[in-house]
Amino acid sequence: MAQGTVQVTHTGTSRWRRRTGEYASLAAALEAAADGDVLTVAPGTYRENLVVERAVTLRGPEGSPGSVRIAPMDGVPLTVRASAVVQDLHVEGQDSTAAAVLVEEGTPELLDLRIVTRSAAGIEVRGGARPTVRRCTIDNPAGAGIAVLDDAGGVFEECEVVAAGQAGVTVRDGGHPRLERCRVHHASGVGLSVSGENSALEAIGCEIYEVKGSGVQITGRATAHLTDCDVHRTSADGVTLDTDAVLTLADCRIHDIPENAVDLRSRSVLTLTRTTVRQFGRNGLSVWDPGTRVDANQCEIFDSTGDYPAVWISDGATAVLESCRVHDVPDALFVLDRGSRADVIDSDLSQVRNTAVSVSDGATVQLDDCRIRDAATGAWFRDHGSGGTLNGCTVVGAQTGVIVTKGADPTVERCTVDSPAEAGFYVSAGGRGSFLQCRVTGSEGYGFHVIDGCRSTLTKCRTERCARGGYEFADGGSGAASGGGPLVEDCTSDESAALRTPPLPETAVQTSVAQSPGLLGSIPDRRTVEPEPAVAAPESEVAARSPKDVLGELDALVGLESVKREVRALTDMIEVGRRRQQAGLKAASARRHLVFTGSPGTGKTTVARLYGEILAALGVLEKGHLVEVSRVDLVGEHIGSTAIRTQEAFDRARGGVLFIDEAYALSPEDSGRDFGKEAIDTLVKLMEDHREAVVVIVAGYTAEMERFLSVNPGVASRFSRTITFGDYGPEELLRIVEQQAEEHEYRLGPGTSDNLLKYFEEIPKGATFGNGRTSRQTFEAMVERHAGRVAQHAEPSTDDLTLLYPEDLPELP
Helix, strand or coil, rough: CCCCCEEECEEEEECCCCCEEEEHHHHHHHCCCCCCCEEEEECCCCCCCEEECCCEEEEECCCCCEEEEEECCCCEEEEEEECCCCECCCCCCCCCCEEEEECCCCCCCCCCEEEECCCCCCCCECCCCEEEECCCEEEEEEEEEEECCCCCEEECCEEEEEEEECCCCCEEECCCCCCECCCCEEECCCEEEEECCCCCEEEEECCEEEEECCCEEEEEECCEEEECCCCECCCCEEEEECCCCCCCHHHHHHEEECCCCCCCCCEEEEEEEECCCECCCCEEEEEEEECCEEEEEECCEECCCCCCCEEEEEECCCEEEEEEEEEEECCCCCCCECCCCCEEEEEEHHHHHHHHEEEEECEEEEEECCCCEEEEEEEEECCCCCEEEEEEEEEEECCEEEEEEEECCCEEEEEECCCCCCCEEEEEEECCCEEECCCCECCCEEEECCCCCCEEEEECCEECCCEEEEEECCCCHHCCCCCCCCECCCEECCCCHHCCCCCCCCCCEEECCCCCCCCCHHCCCCCCCCCCCCCCCCCCCCCCCEEEEEHHHHHHCCCCCCHHHHHHHHHHHHHHHHHHHHHHHCCCCCEEEEEEECCCCCCHHHHHHHHHHHHHHHCCCCCEEEEEECCHHCCCCCCCCCHHHHHHHHHCCCCCCHHHHCCHHHHCCCCCCCCHHHHHHHHHHHHHHHHCCCCCEEECCCCHHHHHHHCCCCHHHCEEEEEECCCCCCHHHHHHHHHHHCCCCCEECCHHHHHHHHHHHHHHCCCCCCHHHHHHHHHHHHHHHHHHHHHCCCCCHHHHEECCCCCCCCCCC
């Protein structure tokens, strides 16, 4: 066949028709061809605008792909208006206002076409056409790759859009194509775009990547269903839905997205099944506006590359996550704004740098049978109107299991917090909450810590192996609500498990007010142990006492001889400096900030309180009050919020002492993107800018504090000295019990002191040993056992009521 000719093989049965014929132009050949004829185009370049209006086969020569170029100077190079077959052609267009291949009618087949063009669209399907397009390649840097419009449909199989100046695939005005095993990449617009009512797209086994925009965009009441598809390496969101859009993702993978992996709003609905979302710069799922809803089942969201929550629900939107996994993210789930709701069922949230579940601004969550592991905070209900239910959930390895603040009022039922670093459940600043059959085990701090007079309700709760105590209820000083305090019923703790009082249940708390007096009545602050409030001690001015009176109280503390010497030496230095200034002499600069190291229960907080009083009595501080904080009070959830929290804590301590317990938690060894460093940097600047207004004391275990100071030299340089609090010996623990017995009008009977000394020698002194707190707990246990014994006497004598005997000692833990 000659170059530049077209051979037509006729298939008709009429005797007068030629079997074959050659034509000098494609137009002539198409004019001569009838339905069923085969047009074989010789290699060459044809500057013609082809219009196929019969059901013919138009193809290039076998074995020479790409040898036939259809390349007119303008207009549409190839228009198909019949159920024809077009195969093995190279199509080029130059008209930016027209498509390179336009399919207007019928059910044609387009096979192995190579479309390299600068047209409005590489392939455009309209007018009710239903083509089958297989193994075609579209390279169109000037316009869309594939456009399906005006109620048209069709099936695209194993096609590839290698470049597009606009959307890779656009569907609108009622178009509804199906894509199978297609690839769309290097588009300068959206990868797949579906818009308009009745527009729909189904994609199976497709890949969308290297897109300068969103990977998939569904808008304006359009629908789409993607199965086994990959969306990755976009420059904007991975998937976006807007204005009543509906999308189903099944077995898809969305990853390497710099913005939101999936963003939907304005009443859109998304269903995800067995889909993975990973390596996203903002939110994995971002859901906005009333009526917008996400249903995710068996999905995995992980490996965030930014500092934003993995799942964000706000402005009245709704999300349901069932059997999902969210892990290795800054925050797992944030639900914000009244009307917003998240239901999470049988799901795992783990390796969360900050908060696993955050509920704020009136939002609601329902978590059923979920597992939270290795998070700074398990769940945080932040403010008034925020609430919901946690039911049958477990929190393991968090700094704090559940936090309730500022009027939030969740219901927490049958939940377990295991091994928290600070507290299992923490309620402050007007938070409420109902806790039913909840359990805390292995806490390095408290089990339940309720401060500021918060009116929480605790029913049938249980704590075990909590280093600082199972339950701590503090009134929070002047900011506490009048008559406030938790309501507690049938709660127990292993602190009283060894009491074994036969007639009485094993209750650790038997009161509905903020204190937990038990059999001891209202026990005042013990001078021998470290008070327990974890966030803020009362901030009102302390009663004025002379330095001599305060030092007298310091001297009355059991043990701590080296600590007393250090404090006296520092006090003398400050006092002499003050007198030299009054005499008009230069005074040596004495830095007043201190580092306290030692185990829990060794009196660090007590000494800090007395130190503040001493400085106030000397006129160095205005008030001398103590504000105690820890990591949870200083470190925020996002960039910038930590500085605000740290500033607020510092401001509360103005004129007094800011006591940072377990300060080393601000600089964990595996800090990564941890915001603790922001708290440290803010604190150092505030200490420098307001060096006369606040005394800062950082405290914690000796080894951890040494590491903390070594890796934060800017902090270490601000502190004048380190004071080490040693563990109490058996004799000192005995003296604390004797002191408490005297305060509460008990006496130690014959042999009791010797047995107590032996008890304190043999008691395990591991990492959770409470030092002075252990003495207090031992004394309280003895009082309860004594009560169980004396209650059997019809008319007990004064000795019966006051003497504690060896048999009143609890068993060794």
